[in-house]
Amino acid sequence: MFNLTSEETYQDGQVIFQEGGTGGQVFVILSGTVEVSKMGKEGKYVLNMLNPKDVIGEISFFGGFERTATAKAVGEVKLGLIDLKPVDIELEKTSENLRALLLVMVDRYKNLIGRSSEDFY
Numbered sequence: 001m002f003n004l005t006s007e008e009t010y011q012d013g014q015v016i017f018q019e020g021g022t023g024g025q026v027f028v029i030l031s032g033t034v035e036v037s038k039m040g041k042e043g044k045y046v047l048n049m050l051n052p053k054d055v056i057g058e059i060s061f062f063g064g065f066e067r068t069a070t071a072k073a074v075g076e077v078k079l080g081l082i083d084l085k086p087v088d089i090e091l092e093k094t095s096e097n098l099r100a101l102l103l104v105m106v107d108r109y110k111n112l113i114g115r116s117s118e119d120f121y
Helices: 058-063 085-093 096-113
Strands: 004-010 015-017 027-040 043-050 070-082
Touching: 004 027, 058 096
Parallel strands: none
Antiparallel strands: 004 070, 015 070, 027 043, 027 070
16 A cells, blocks of 8 residues: 555554644554544544554645644554655656645645634534
8 A cells, every 4th residue: 555664653642743743754554543633722622533544644744734633542553654755756747737736635624624623613
């Protein structure tokens, strides 16, 4: 599915990356569950629980944005660090129109997910 450069293991409750942080790493979940959350006015809001084969960290890679959410291990989690060089090569082969559309989609998703939980409730 993806070319991996390495594997990492996280223990229960360990933060993989923090909302507002930087980093261009993109991971695929090999085993375990990852909680994706944001902090809102009234505390933590869980956006999603992700499982093996799900990808995390893609928004910061495609859009060059800071992390829009916090990812945390639920139980032991094994992640594969995705080798982004082949992805970059494929993106360079893609037409400017398709790349522009992809960036618009990423930007819209980032704006949606970048809102605090009180914007939704």
